[in-house]
Amino acid sequence: MLHEKYGKHDEALSDYDKAIALKSNYTNAYNNRGNVLKELKKYQEALTSYEHAISLNPRHAEAYYNRGVVLKELNRYHDAVDSYTNAFSLKNDYVDAYNNCGNVFITLKRFEEALACFQKAIAINPNYSFAYNGQGNVLMELKKFDEALISYEKAIALNSLSPFPHNGMSNVLQELKRFDDAIVGYEKAMALVPDSAGPYVNRGLAMLGKGNFDEALQNYDRAIELNPDMADPHWNKALLKILKGEYEEGWQLYEYRRYKQDLKGSYPIYEQPLWLGQESITDKILYIYPEQGLGDFIQFCRYVPLVEKLGAKVVLKVPNALYTMIKTMGLNARIVRNDEKVEEFDLHCPIMSLPLAFKTTVETIPNKIPYFFSDPFKRDYWQRKFAYASNSLKVGLVWSGSKDHKKDHDRSLRLKQLAPILDLPVTFYSLQKEVREQDKIALSKLDHIQQYHEELNDFSDTAAMVDCLDLVISVDTSVAHLAGAMGKNVWILISYLPDYRWMLDREDTPWYPTARLFRQANVGDWDSAILKVRKALEELLISKT
Structure with a gap:
């Protein structure tokens, strides 16, 4: 125990091994041996030791607790929950177990x-x-x-004296756009743990929120100096580099997403090698699979034809909601749904690694548009349905995305915020698949917005409807990507600090040549962006007369 207390791990392990040799059912020795292995980050060996302790004494609450700790480190989160639950079931006042x-x-x-x-x-x-x-x-x-x-x-x-609540409070302040207050809190955390990378990462994000890109980059670089193995500062630096159009470094750093704590569960570990463009794939089976959101998949599936041109036999796993749309691309790939298992392949590549594999720069973005097409029969259905408005400008609206999106509060609108454009002589069509409760009342009072959400079963239905419209106006969500991939005119409302793909200080985007971006002038300022949309709509109406 003394060796363990004073950090003499090898000696401590030797002591516990001797104790176990003398008494093979010595439960506490196995538990304590596990603690030493845990400190050495030998988590699998620690787990074995804890499980031996539990087998000897199934009511050993501390062993269950420690087992939960290492299971979490091994990313076996559901098993960790079970272990902690056993711990506090055996010891009702086990606050550490409840907390963990x-x-x-x-x-x-x-x-x-x-x-x-x-x-x-x-x-x-x-x-x-x-x-x-x-x-x-x-x-x-x-x-x-x-x-x-x-x-x-x-x-x-x-x-x-704990840095964690200072850091957490600052994260909330940052969400509330109180960036200066957040920075003060991060600096308190830095003072408490000057060698910790986390507060520098977060201060970088606050600087980014203020539009201070150089200061943000300095904070990310400092975090990387302090902890080169930490994925978050590399990832945040990647997003900033891509945002600024510095694609070569940006896409390389973007690979750190696969090691981020909140994302790495989306990236299975395969025996077959990862392909990032470094080797020939002629006659090889390349497995490409989805990640992140539906809009991301729509944006990056444009690379699959380029992969096929390299001679690969592609197996493309597709989000179920996009299965019918991917079929319209005319690919040679074997297309499988997201819930199907894929086992036979030579190499693999997550779909958002394809820009790196093709060494994409702003100038070389593959933007052969359209690459998505609507179903002719479904399109005919909507054309007949819209025949009554043949002489009117037909505009589709999307004002909110998924409420589960981490940045939903930055990108989604309330329907009433679109009021400045809703009185124009235009026929509006809601492209919302889901309408939030707060918008249902407003929508019920707006008879001139046509609603068909019950008929939008998947993206092929939405695509057919979009194909019959003159214009789509959307917040930054998957329908905007769909319209862009179809080569339709789409106006996208973009927040002051945009998602990395939309870059800075431009109304166009090389990813979608038919898109036009309407940006917030200041943080949270949708009013000015919507007034710009109104002016553009008025000009469009004049050009149509």
Whole structure:
């Protein structure tokens, strides 16, 4: 025990091995041996030791707790939950087990269950600062920002020397666009842990939010110096580089997404090698698979024909909602749905690694448009349906994306915010698949917006409808990508700090030649962007007369 206490791990392991040799059913020796292996980051060996302790004493709460810790490190999150649950089932006041279980639930995005764990820990020990910090993290994920701030403040009051609540509170302030206040909090965290990369990453994001790109880059670089193996600063630097049009470095750094804690679960580990353009794929079977959102897949599937031209036999896994649209691309690839298993292939490549594989620059973006096409029979159906408005300008509207999107509050609108354009002599068609409760009342009062959401079963239905319109006006969501991929006129409303793909200070985008971008002039300022849309619509109406 003394060797373990003073960090003499090899000696400690030797001591526990001797103890076990003398007494093979020595439960605590196995548990403590696991703790040493855990400190050495030998998680699989630690797990074996903890499981031996549990087999000897199935009521050993601490062994279950420690087993949960290493299972989390091994990314076996569901098993970690089970282990922590066993720990606090055996020991009802085990606040650490409740707290850690809550943290795993956050990773699994099971936020209500996470909140229940932290609240249970607080009920047991109202002075347990870590639980207030965890509760703040959940409330932020649930976008309950005011409640999250209160929870972080409580955590700081209980333990002002912990960097975590300072960092968490600043994350909330950043979401509220209070960037200067957020920076103050990050700097408090830096003062407490000057060698920690995390606060530098977050201060970089706050600087980015203010539009201070050079300062953001400096913070990311400092974080990389402090922790070269940390994926987040590399990833954030990638997004900034691509945003600025510096594609060569940007796409290389973009590969760090596969190691980010919140994304790496989307990237299976295969025995076959990863292909990033470095070797010939002639006559090889290349497995390309989806990642991130539907809009991302629509944007990057344009590379698949280029892969086929290299002589590869492509197996393309497709999100189920896009299966029928991908079929319109005329690919030679074997196309499989997202829920189908793929086993036989020579190399693999996540779809958003294709820009790197083809050494894409702003000038070499493959933008042969259209590459998506509507179903002729479905298109005829909508043409007949819209015949009554043959002399009118027909405009499709998308004002909100998925509410689960991390940046939904930055990119989505309330329908009423489009009021400045809704009084124009235009026939509007809602392309919303889902309408939020707050918009249903407003929509019910707007008879001139035609609604067909019940007939939009998948993207092929939306595509056919889009093909019959003169224009689509959309926030930054998958329908905007769909319209762009079809070569339709699409006006996209873009936030002040845009997604990396839209770059900066331009109204066009090399990804979609028929798209026009309407950007916020300031953070959160949709009004000025929508007034620009109105002016452009008025000019379009004049040109049509």
